[in-house]
């Protein structure tokens with residue numbers, strides 16, 4: 048407390064002293080100023096009174112009286128002359144600084160300049176005006192007089208100008224280099240504007256110069272000189288341009304080959320060399336300002352941020368999220384491992400051998416591989432047996448073996464043996480728990496790992512959805528499709544954090560996927576205006592699909608601006624903080640679109656869904672949107688060519704006919720499956736037979752409950768807004784709405800190509816799908832193209848451009 052009050056006391060005293068000192072200085076400056084001004088008017092009258100300082104009867108004319116007259120006499124007349132005004136000026140600035148703490152001019156700088164001019168100006172004024180002591184002061188005159196005896200008038204003048212020059216050099220940092228740089232820049236600017244004007248008058252001037260010079264290096268020097276220092280060269284050199292190569296006199300070769308008198312003027316050129324360097328310096332300066340520098344800077348910034356905060360962690364927002372645990376899945380211990388008795392194996396083997404023998408096919412060896420649902424008998428036929436013969440006898444062999452689900456693989460790819468798959472009389476269920484717990488799945492580094500089940504050789508089968516990149520599933524009702532879908536979703540839920548993956552569920556059956564409602568705020572994506580994340584109303588699907596197309600376009604733009612090709616590279620770059628969130632960059636989660644009953648969707652929502660699906664399937668792979676489409680009826684009008692072409696990965700559960708099998712797998716086999724999760728998987732090459740892992744509804748319920756009860760995001764992942772339009776083909780309505788700016792151009796594109804396709808407009812005019820679609824509707828309304836015809840292009844109703852132009856005018 049005591050200390051504090053002491054401090055305050057000192058502070059108070061200090062400020063009092065400051066105020067008094069400041070005031071004193073201020074008043075002094077005013078007194079001095081008035082005295083000095085007044086001195087110039089009254090000095091003659093007052094000068095004789097100065098000595099009688101204490102005589103009351105004698106007064107002074109000066110406004111500050113005798114003191115004022117004396118001050119003027121001391122500082123101006125006997126002192127430094129007119130520059131004495133600097134003293135009140137300096138005191139005024141100082142008083143303001145002390146009183147108000149405001150530095151109008153920098154005190155120390157002002158003082159140093161003041162001292163210089165207090166010395167310089169009186170001498171200079173004495174030199175110019177002689178004995179005019181009111182200007183130079185007596186001191187100024189005496190010093191000048193002394194200097195004159197030492198250096199003479201000219202010498203003194205030179206000394207004064209030299210000191211002034213040094214003063215300016217020091218004050219304005221005027222080095223020779225800096226001056227000549229400025230001078231050159233100014234000159235270049237001038238020359239450019241002059242040469243621009245003169246170009247028309249003397250177009251060949253430069254060419255003539257080049258002709259005279261052979262050495263390309265000297266040409267370079269010449270052009271530089273002609274541009275920058277030509278004016279400064281002596282006239283004789285300017286005229287005799289052949290001598291100019293000596294400028295590169297630094298090069299011995301040129302020097303040797305030239306006559307001696309030509310070398311006479313190197314001194315003139317030596318001055319030019321720094322000028323050349325200057326120009327080079329300027330060029331290198333502009334290079335430094337190129338954007339490459341900026342990119343480096345950005346990278347440096349990102350490095351700095353990374354070292355300070357570490358890489359960006361998308362999981363941080365839900366840092367406490369716990370991945371589902373294994374005990375949420377049911378253990379079916381009683382049914383695993385596989386049980387098959389030797390008798391059954393022996394019996395089947397014998398049957399196969401005798402059946403084949405009946406058809407005249409001899410076997411040299413046979414091997415059995417026991418799988419969960421089927422056993423594979425691998426046969427090596429005797430030499431000379433044609434494989435096609437066995438393939439043709441497939442149905443007969445199956446009949447003889449009297450078992451459903453026999454599939455003959457002739458030959459087994461890469462082995463040269465023939466495989467006969469015979470169902471086990473006691474199939475073993477593959478539980479989701481065992482496959483999720485498998486090392487293969489646990490240790491996988493895949494982006495979107497999916498564990499389907501177990502292969503015929505009882506191996507867990509894990510594959511990457513990101514690589515597929517889309518999946519088509521088909522199977523008759525009750526054969527395990529829904530379980531299969533759940534197995535896929537479960538695999539992903541066990542491996543992915545909510546920040547990395549979002550699902551869009553379309554479930555026209557309204558029951559299958561509703562379980563996932565609980566994880567809406569963790570794993571689901573939806574349209575901003577929709578209440579339910581899981582879409583059960585087929586009419587809303589179109590908006591969602593189009594919104595996904597918009598999301599896709601947006602993501603492509605982000606990838607483009609980040610100079611990367613895939614979502615993986617993009618996210619890695621984002622994690623390294625090399626992408627600026629202020630420029631719209633964000634961590635992109637994978638989006639998996641699951642459509643449970645595609646046939647139903649096509650039936651109710653029509654063909655409109657086909658285009659966005661095909662578009663997504665074609666383009667979405669790189670930006671992390673993957674499609675899983677399941678259907679009961681794999682007929683050609685549901686799985687059209689366009690869709691099939693973009694879904695190389697397919698899963699087939701049991702189907703009822705060979706035709707369906709061919710539609711889904713492009714081959715037989717799916718009709719011979721035994722159901723209950725028995726499936727075939729292909730990515731375009733070989734077929735892999737598998738037993739799908741079984742995950743029951745209560746298990747899925749437990750998992751979603753486990754995730755849903757944890758802290759989630761405030762809302763589902765919001766897809767970009769998309770407002771549906773009437774694309775039903777009611778033309779007049781479409782045209783009533785505002786005609787697109789590019790309508791006429793699009794019409795010309797369509798008519799000249801005679802092809803009514805939206806993608807043509809998109810491609811030729813670099814438009815997004817939605818806008819191109821809108822224009823197409825307007826073209827239909829104007830009668831330029833025919834109505835929508837599904838996967839086929841619309842008919843073009845105008846045959847030539849002339850007719851079109853007339854029509855456009857009338858419109």
Ligand SMILES: Nc1ncnc2c1ncn2[C@@H]1O[C@H](COP(=O)(O)OP(=O)(O)OP(=O)(O)O)[C@@H](O)[C@H]1O
Pocket residue numbers: 476477522523524525526527528529530531679723724725738739740741742
């Ligand atoms: N992987 C499997 N392992 C064991 N049993 C299975 C498996 N998949 C399905 N099943 C059995 O088949 C039944 C029907 O399966 P699921 O509900 O998946 O058929 P679905 O093809 O979806 O039929 P729908 O199209 O009518 O919905 C299940 O209740 C189950 O008993």
